[in-house]
Amino acid sequence: MRWSRKLVTLAGVDVYVHGSFVLLIALLAVGDLAVGRGVAATVRGTLLILAVFATVVLHELGHALAARGFGIRTRDITLLPIGGIARLERMPDKPGEQLLVAIAGPAVNVAIALLLLFVLLGLGGPVAMGALGHTGAPFLTQLMWINLSLAAFNLLPGFPMDGGRVLRALMAMHMEPERATQIAARVGQGMAVVFALVGLAYNPFLIVIAAFVWFGATAEHAMSTVKVALSGLSVRHAMITGFSTLSATEPLSQATSLTLAGFQQDFPVMDGTKLVGILTHGDLLVGLAEHGANAAVRQAMREDPEVASPADRLADTLSRMSIGGARILVVVEDGVVVGVVTAGRIRELMALEKTSRHGRMLDGMQLHLHHRK
Numbered sequence: 001m002r003w004s005r006k007l008v009t010l011a012g013v014d015v016y017v018h019g020s021f022v023l024l025i026a027l028l029a030v031g032d033l034a035v036g037r038g039v040a041a042t043v044r045g046t047l048l049i050l051a052v053f054a055t056v057v058l059h060e061l062g063h064a065l066a067a068r069g070f071g072i073r074t075r076d077i078t079l080l081p082i083g084g085i086a087r088l089e090r091m092p093d094k095p096g097e098q099l100l101v102a103i104a105g106p107a108v109n110v111a112i113a114l115l116l117l118f119v120l121l122g123l124g125g126p127v128a129m130g131a132l133g134h135t136g137a138p139f140l141t142q143l144m145w146i147n148l149s150l151a152a153f154n155l156l157p158g159f160p161m162d163g164g165r166v167l168r169a170l171m172a173m174h175m176e177p178e179r180a181t182q183i184a185a186r187v188g189q190g191m192a193v194v195f196a197l198v199g200l201a202y203n204p205f206l207i208v209i210a211a212f213v214w215f216g217a218t219a220e221h222a223m224s225t226v227k228v229a230l231s232g233l234s235v236r237h238a239m240i241t242g243f244s245t246l247s248a249t250e251p252l253s254q255a256t257s258l259t260l261a262g263f264q265q266d267f268p269v270m271d272g273t274k275l276v277g278i279l280t281h282g283d284l285l286v287g288l289a290e291h292g293a294n295a296a297v298r299q300a301m302r303e304d305p306e307v308a309s310p311a312d313r314l315a316d317t318l319s320r321m322s323i324g325g326a327r328i329l330v331v332v333e334d335g336v337v338v339g340v341v342t343a344g345r346i347r348e349l350m351a352l353e354k355t356s357r358h359g360r361m362l363d364g365m366q367l368h369l370h371h372r373k
Helices: 019-034 039-068 095-123 129-133 139-154 162-172 177-201 205-230 252-261 281-291 314-324 343-372
Strands: 004-010 013-018 074-080 083-088 267-271 274-279 328-333 336-342
Touching (some): 004 074, 013 039, 039 083, 039 095, 039 139, 095 162, 177 205, 274 328, 314 328, 314 343
Parallel strands (some): 013 074
Antiparallel strands (some): 004 013, 074 083, 267 274
8 A cells, every 4th residue: 555664473464554643643632732631641642643553463363364364365454544455366255255354354353342441450450441541541441441442333233334244144044135235235234324404403423433434335236237237257357468577687678668659558577488577557667757768678577476376266356356456467377378357347247147138137027028018
């Protein structure tokens, strides 16, 4: 994600912090000092925020490790002012597995809260929620109740919260997954409206939460529609077999010539018969500006290109491209590059499939009417 910097690697998952998160911490600290809270109180408040976001990272790591148990890789975790995002390559197919992955995050928050409860009881500290109303409330008491609040909020039964995924998984055990997704998305949108109305009356920050929930639920609904449109299709249906490649040692001027001569803008880069990288249109422009037209393609290409198999499900492939921000995937079969697939090509195929299915539906209706005559 742009404007992000790597913070740490936990259990093999890279954790990034977005620049806006750092800005938020700074603004809150300056705000505390401006209203005269004092240095000690400001430092304590900042440490509490950092501790909360540390538990958010653990929450997302819970999702990542649960998904790993089902063979699903997590690209990274990014800390944002609104929380954390774990970018799983895909969600499991089976509702039971979806349920476990979804509930793993809130379970981490509950586990942290229970651990803090035992510590507080051992120390003889206050554990009642009423203690949160005092600015001098014990640090661990605040952190315990915040974790319980995070778990409760995330378990609200609507997308994009974890509770929406739990609801979808439970319903998918008894109905079509796409229908279950649509219901969970609608519930999420309904919650967004409630948050917005309450926010207008009491707390404007709830309007921000409402916007996040609304757009998240809408995105889930859109992805469900895409999965329906691409159901039964594999990468083989969408891959482009008439494509050009570049040699890693060729000059960037060759990439420019190929781009101007046809419609292809992104190129697999080869070293003999071995795939070694990808050169996107953006990479080409940057390479020309920084190195010149005579520089080798190797100097501008991206290493470790995203690859797919012809047998991969097209919906999962599009999800991977969306999550990773990839413009193009190289299709490899038995170690040989056999094609490329782009998001634009998949969208074209979706439109054709939608039109084709609509035509078949109309044909069926006409046959039905003819039969009734």
